[in-house]
Amino acid sequence: MDLKIGDYVRLKNTHAVSGQISNLIQVEQTGYVATLRMSTSSRRFPSHQLELVPSEKESVADSIRFGHLPGPIELIRQISHYRLSGNLADVFYSMESSDTDFYAHQFKPVVKILESPTGKLLIADEVGLGKTIEAGLIWTELAARYKYNRLMVVCPKVLCDKWQKELATKFSIDAKIVNADELYSILSSPFSHQNGFAVICGMQSIRPRDKVKRQSRGVDKLADFLETADGM
Template sequence: MTELKPGTKVRLRDNPTRSGVIGAGSEGSGRRLRLQVFLFDGAEDHFPPSALEPIFQESNSPTACFSSGRYSLAKNLRTAITHHRLSGKLANLIYSLNTTNTDFYPHQFKPVLQFLDSPSSGILIADEVGLGKTIEAGLIWTELRARFDARLLPLTEN
């Protein structure tokens, strides 16, 4: 671990948005040592060395922080997750969820998810009477319309 000297830029490990500079003062000694930190938000406080980490001039991207075992900002994590989801296959996003005024039950989305994961782009809906097979088929159709131009989809009869 890097020695924390006066003048070193640091941030709090449990709240990386709070950062500052180590001052010359300290409180206690040994295991009870607390270093003086002049925070950039104008406050001054004392923290144990284990609660601080030096700020280096390395990348603070979420990927770099994750691979080096450092904390990153919550905003950066949300950005990375959003980027990953938008650059991926989007099969886990259901576009047809709020497109109609129908009251859906959770089990009615299972066929949609199975259809999206199907390598043959097909599904057989056969469950008990009254569970909403028509609604399930409508959800699949609405999902296909949201994802593709439905006029270009091949129609097959079995």
């Protein structure tokens, strides 16, 4: 065995794991087991899985020539890591995660909002092209990528039931239809902000009145809260 305590080594099949040997223990059947001291922890590896870290950085050509490239398992691990991190621009996390048929035009808004510097988007498609589905896909994408957990739909009152049904059947989102009083209670609750919510409200029921006409009705409390709330 050429390795000794104090050597800087790395795993042969992946150079992502490296460290300094702090201990060597001889095992009867498998040879030696080395304890590697890494940046945040220590781990043990069989010595035959380790190699010395070159004094000079290897070029890509040398890595190919000497077979020092990671194997397929490491490639799968890296791809899985990037997919789970939510940072792949060419992967749609909302695709096939909902009970909807695939239509390319419905994913164009998803692409646009991901590329938007403001994170805002106006959808103004023709009637029947699936604006509700597009909005649901956008929400699913943002929730998967950025862990968004607060969804509020404001629409004409006659469409509240339609939105609730579409979100439930297509995206498994349990959205509650609320009035001004209930919406005020949700938005003003720190518990709701921490744990998230999905609500639908009719725009007529939350339309603010002039300040001189406001009293203690739910819509008045909601209007005052939204005008003074920080970060809403």
